Amino acid sequence: MADSPKPNSGKAAARKPAPRKTASKTAADKQASAAKKPAAKKTTAKATAKKSPPKPPSSSSGNGHSQTGWLRRCWSVCWKLGLIAAVALGVWMVFLDAQVQKQFDGKKWTLPARVYARPLMLYPGKLLPPQQLEAELQWTDYQPRASLSMPGSYVHKGDSWRIHRRAVNFWDGREDSALIELRLADNRVQRLFVNGEEQPLIRLEPQYVGGIFPAHNEDRELVTLQQVPPQLVAALVATEDKDFFQHFGISLRGIARAMIANVKAGGVVQGGSTLTQQLVKNFFLSQERTLTRKAQEALMAILLELHYSKQQILQAYLNEVYLGQAGRRAIHGVGLAARFYFGKSVEELNLAEVATIVGLVKGASYYNPKRHPQRALERRNLVLELMRDQQLISQAEFLKASNMPMLTADSSRASQREYPAFLELVRQQLRQDYRSEDLETEGLNIFTTLDPWMQHALESQADKQLATLENSRAELKGKLETAAVFTSVDGAEVRAMIGGRDVDFFGYNRALDARRSIGSLAKPVVYLTALRSGRYNWASVLDDSPVQVAGEDGQLWQPQNYDGKSHGNVLMIDALAHSYNQATARLGMRVGLEAVAKTFAQLGLKRTVPPYPSVLLGSQELSPFEVAGVYQTIAARGFQMPLRAVEAVTTSQGTTLSSYAIQGKQTVPAEQLDWLRYGLEQVVEEGTARRLKQSFNGPLAGKTGTSDQQRDAWFAGFDDRYLGVVWVGRDDNQPMPLAGSSGALPIWQAVMQEVGVEALQPTGLPQVAVDANGQILQDGCSGRMLPWPASVQRPEAVPCRGTHQKEGKRGWLDWLF
Amino acid sequence: MVGLAVLTSAPAATDSGKPWLKLLLTSSLLVALAGCSSVAMVGNGNNADSADLPTISDGQLARLDEGSHHPAVQALLQRAEAARQQGNWSKVMSYLDQARQIQPRNAAIYYRQGWANLQMHQPAAAEQLLQRGLLYSQDDQLSNRIRALLADAMEQQGRLQDARQMRAQMRGAS
Known part of the structure; x- marks a missing residue:
């Protein structure tokens, strides 16, 4: 299980921009967003009016005849060109508007199927070594804690285990979160209590073992705005787009600020993109950096704001934003990021964790808290500073959060890694009943038969045994391969x-x-x-x-x-x-x-x-x-x-x-x-x-x-x-x-x-004694005992010879057969 | 923080924008959405109205949870019985199979799986599971019940002679 994070690679990583500078942090006048929307419409109307053809001149003079004709032709050409441009712009707008609404109203994201191991079933009598229980809890991101107030925690004292299981959507129905109490004895479950009552059976949360992804390998855990802590939204707006609630998709003030900053710095140090523009860029457009694409981005941002509320845009942003890479998986959205970096749901994040995630928006790889904890910590504290400066958090909250160490869950831990060989089998078997397209895009949940405890044993032992074999035979070093089922x-x-x-x-x-x-x-x-x-x-x-x-x-x-x-x-x-x-x-x-x-x-x-x-x-x-x-x-x-x-x-x-x-x-x-x-x-x-x-x-x-x-x-x-x-x-x-x-x-x-091995049960087949030549001996003779089904005819038995006669006293085995 | 309070409590509103645009786009959206895929469901979603519940024949299973079993198995049989009463055969099979995974050589569970398969008009699958049950059965009464169901399964597959022989075995065993 020595899994280290893979370097950022693949399409998803490639399409992400390099770390960019945050929008300007200066204070801005607040204006009601409602007032901005009609203004935007007026702007559009004015733009259209400007394109209307000019009236021709009312008179002409003799000397100026040729000049007037030239001017008239010039007007005519300009007028036609203007008309063509206006029509083209109009058509483009209609096209963009169709794009915006079609994609934003429909299913916004393709969701990969999420694949789970078998849930560990607990019942009295179940063989369950405590180390297995502990490992399986940790592989599903359960934390050992002093109290069980939070789902996803457990307390272990001697043979007694108490677990606050999260609510789980099993294939046969949803089960609410539950307080489970287990007593183990001799590696078996002795008694089981659920919410204080003795119960015969309960299942633990199954471990995530991978996804079935489309080619771009995007993964996300969708969240609603209500699930996201308000502090996360506050931190995001404060850091990325403080005029978000006022602007109409693009922020002229933001652009001006960015331009000034860039001129001062003598290069591009700050972007003027609003959250809406960032969403448009990631959601609708490619990552090419051209003027046309920039114009398209601005137009689409305005169109998005025309049709949708700030809440809808924000919710989409929180689910779309790229926040890291886990092997082949591109981590998108704050829901999966919370799970991936901190091993908890987004609702459970504290202020320091919220600020860390928001800090990642600027550059998920550069500020990866696992790989670059110091950078991530500095970035986190900058986000916290901005929140404090904008009175979104108190000085006390700031001090508490900014003094916290950068604690993250191991991003290569079992609950976030994948099991490629098994996933391939799952995919192969599901193809008999499902279309690949549905598996890759519909967000299906696949419950499998994988036993993580056995899988762990197989992975670690295969590695260990091959290393042992190679250590004793130098010529094999690094050459042995294996496969097992x-x-x-x-x-x-x-x-x-x-x-x-x-x-x-x-x-x-x-x-x-x-x-x-x-x-x-x-x-x-x-x-x-x-x-x-x-x-x-x-x-x-x-x-x-x-x-x-x-x-x-x-x-x-x-x-x-x-x-x-x-x-x-x-x-x-x-x-x-x-x-x-x-x-x-x-x-x-x-x-x-x-x-x-x-x-x-x-x-x-x-x-x-x-x-x-x-x-x-x-x-x-x-x-x-x-x-x-x-x-x-x-x-x-x-x-x-x-x-x-x-x-x-x-x-x-x-x-x-x-x-x-x-x-x-x-x-x-x-x-x-x-x-x-x-x-x-x-x-x-x-x-x-x-x-x-x-x-x-x-x-x-x-x-x-x-x-x-x-x-x-x-x-x-x-x-x-x-x-x-x-x-x-x-x-x-x-x-x-x-x-x-x-x-x-x-x-x-x-x-x-x-x-753990359990010996084979006896087959119950009758046995016969045979001699060294394979001849069946008559009853009472001693010889080699071999099974012989009753339905199979026996050849004639030969009498005992030499030492084949049994001694007078019969052992209990003789009576058995 | 004022903005945030509004953000989390205000209902999601859509600015309808330009009506002409809406009309134009609605039709194209409808066409586009019509082409969107839905998950193809294949296989065993055998749900039935409660009116389709089987009648219980003499000497056969009255309820899926009858008899005495390991508490965990008993709990799953109760869930299977509740699902049966709702006519949800897919769930019945799922609970029975969870019980089988706890006690993989419990003849009583194979008997119930075979019985449920018969109710779902899958006599060939029922026959195989019942044979498996017969292999593990240690109890004459249960074995005879399994044989009776096996005979039904054979009959439903048109193997009348096999069914007669199975019933003869029943008489011989009782």
Whole structure:
């Protein structure tokens, strides 16, 4: 989570003007704005009258005949030119007026969709480590405070947590602000009180995880004038345009003041633009600095003032003004600025914060309080001085505010950063039901399945584990990349996802777009196909000796084992646990490539698997997200579900447009997947993923994968709650000295350690004893216990031989089975 | 500060300006606004009048919140029931799915999700969720209720033979 603010870049930043000087601060006579408006109309009328044609001369003299004719022609030309100019000006005015009203009456801004993580649900019994609760509160901008008078605060004493939750518009309705009291014990919620009464359930405010922006990346949180503290409006007017309430769009006095100041300074040091002109410039016009554009700006400012009240103009200004940059997001409006710089709503701002925000109008990047705190502080105090000088605040208020340190919330904190890989998935999934244009402009609220706690664990652990791998192998320094997807086993909700090592990068998303050879992750599909065929069971004997398969093109395929050795006859369970390639290739060829391809499809793979023998060992290239889809069906006992990132969509007003629930189809009988799961448990118990046993107790299921020449390291595994698929490799697809167990598994392991592992529940499959040759032994014999579904016919059992006869005393396990 | 007081209390007024301009622009605005996009709603906004509420058949669900459950699940089932009584099936499904996420292997919740899907005339989706419920059910009575609904779902998809077999299983199990 080491996210530092990105440099100002992109279109939004580029179109913003360089810091400019404030309008003059000298006192001005106050005139009623109502008196100004008719005056403006008169001015227009006079201007029109001046354009009326002059009367022709009433007489002419002989000598002056030619001169008079020349004058007459001159008049005629001037008159026509004047008329043309008047008509052109009129047409232009009509056009500008249409522009002004059309844009100002309609929807003023395109609002990006705001995307939220899943709300943390609190209920008695919920597993909730206190560090998770604290982190999630801070990621939603809740502050630890001594009292709970303000929403957005919490108090923590021992196991008791009290939270003043803000009002939240959830997809199923609005919930008012609430005082929540929680008691935790043993990392679980013990009791829950809401507004003093014991309650079974409440949700916390969900974390903002990003937006779906149009190309210009403008973001804003709309506010009404009533929400904005009067001091903010006062500071803005005092600093930027003190004649705002008197002028009619342009301020001749302001222009004169600016001109004098500029002449004195010998350059442009002051602008004469009113707030209305600034609004026009930003709202309607491009940033080009030409005389025509300046004239257009002035005309449009006058037109705006003709049609709209000062309140409407001010409200639009407060929402339009550019106030900073957060990565790709351009921060517009005081609502979002309050959130971004101070982690609070605009209503909650104090005087010092108000002055800081107003100070940013002059140059959002130059006076960025996070990057340039001293500059921002000086600017803030100048704003405060102006307020005091104009009697908008008292001397005491001035002293108090100007002596406050420049305190800002970390602008790269979780609540203000974005999760690019997950956002891309959300966008992709929403495109099935919504137009991109609506997602980018309608201000929709998207509630997703992202679990910020798990996402945090994934991001930090991926970074840490890759650094560890690179530290021990100098040749890999800076070359390893990764991608991972974590989902819930039972509902296929996507809980965490990274598309690369730089988790803040918007661009190539390896989780969705990098297709790489899946290596041995294909094996469980081959073994499931075998188990389903009725001809194989975990005790079947496979031949793990060198094998040759002739392809259609006549080429020989001769797979080797990872350790370069052959292992002779092995039980099928051991061939999977130790990931033997030669035994698997033989098995796959016997069950048939088509049957394996069909199983892939039944497990949810949309992409066609080519009928080549090498696919048995995972030569096919799939994205981590596709692999997660296949393993999801395995983990969910044959219930094939699309991996889902979106929970619900509401309009900006909170009306629900869509809510999504679990959907899926049982494509493989649950019992067959339970049978396969035993094999995956053995991978962890004694096979290639046995490293997991160092950290976790109880059964877990998993499979390592390493592609040819160790170009890709994979691990797919699940416990009782979560499935995770992790890929590690290089973007240039070069070999690396890492296998699935050493490259990808450590990330999975570390993530699951952080979020907590819950061991798999027993499948309840009956068990049989088998001997070393895979023969089923009669009841009462001791042997290796393997699961055997009741629906699968058993071969005839052989009597106990040698040491297979059990001792007289029976253990409790014997009674169990 | 006088200006500010006026600012925050005065109603927003629009100066209508020139009537001829207004007339000209109103028509162009109307055309322009007509072309403005609205959010396309797709999918599952299955709302119905309360008159469309299903009748409860014998031995089947009477209310979504019946039975005893984990308090959090119970609270969500109550909300689902309230939404059902308003005929808001989209909300019913949302509350039931929130309950499922708390207890993802609770057969009683899958049973209710399947039931709600049937009311929404989605028998194929109902069948899948009911099968899932059957997989997790530890209770004979609940299993039989699920089978009865499964038979309905199969019938609604025209699979009469499957429905008969499911009902036979019910009799065999009871």
